[in-house]
Amino acid sequence: MVFSDGLKKSGVGYLPQQTQVQRDFPASVKEIVLSGCQNRMGLRPFYGKEEKALADESIERMGLSELKNKCYRELSGGQQQRVLLARALCAAKDILLLDEPVAGLDPKVTADMYSLIYDLNKNDNTTIIMISHDIQAAVKYADKILHIGDSVFFGTKDEFLAENNAPDFGKGGRDD
């Protein structure tokens, strides 16, 4: 990644897609979330109080307090995704880059996940950049949309809806 002025390395959090290795990884929730603090460590080898507090805060924020000492591989898909989101929060508060955050989740968990992300965006002023195949959700939650396909579109949600003039894109956006 190339960083331009005004945005430091420690400013971006990243939620990658899950890998096969992670699914049976013996690590506690706490250990994984703490590893998100790595970029603020510099040359220090061990985590200090500050990092532990930050990790606890992120765990709390994602509603994982009760699962803190649980093993990652025993969690459900949605819980695992929230752990990874908590880790991304430790890495950065300003911008989160989410790569298919709801891939493989069932509809209810997907809805929870989206509302959690929406909340981060509105209440914590975190900029969310989300890569998604879920166009309905994108239309529902996003301010700006970059659509890559036969033609490339970039603009606000309203412009996107007007341009495409396709009612089925908007379906998800009108039920609330």
Place this chain on the structure above:
Amino acid sequence: MTEIADKIGMYLGYPFVQYALIVGVLISLCSSILGVTLVLKRFSFIGDGLSHVAFGAMAIAAVLKLTNNMPLVLTITIICAVLLLRTGQNTKIKGDASIAMISVGALAVGYLIMNLYPPSNNISGDVCSTLFGSTSILTLSPVDVWMSVILSIIVMAVFIIFYNKIFAVTFDESFAEATGTKANLYNLLIAVVIAVIIVLAMNLVGSLLISALVIFPALSAMRVFKSFKSVTVCSAVLSVGCSFIGILMSVAAETPVGSTIVAVDIVVFLIFMALGRIRAVRS
């Protein structure tokens, strides 16, 4: 029972048994702590491949009649470890193939060289002891012991200092990379440390059995424990315990050291697998 205890007590008085125990414990400690990372990163076979490389290097050292073969073997193995991890990053199949290629190649060339320029009259004995480490652990010189002690301390120190970074890189390389950790650098570090461990462990169990020392304790611990830290600590304890018992048993029963240790490791793995099952059923 007391007879065996007496026999073991008597053997403990000999310096060569003491050396074997010290080196054995240190080597098993080092090999087990990185085992967890290797298993999780799907690198189990790299250890196996590298041990064959170390065999080839050992053959060259023997033919050159070097008095201390450690530096040469260490250099060659480290270079191969770096090369293997480099290619392993591109695609899975390529990585597998290159490991197979290098390891079998080194094995063949090593044996060939040993036959062409026999270092002693007893080639098959030499080969057997490098492959299965039958007696080398019991014939250590004080220099070997110090070398092993120093290298083990370095390996342990590196692991402890970089513990958190190694965890981050093992769990999620792309996240670590994206948030500014130099994942490739740490992969390289892991590769070098593995090479050192393998060269060390050749003395204990021989090059064919090293992977067992690296993988079994980690796999056993993973059956039962649930956090990275507890798995690491448990595999270290298991590995040290197994080697200790294995060495004593082999001395008492006059069996080959390496295979006795691995046999103990296998038994412990089966016990832990059963424990894991019981635990899963209960919860």
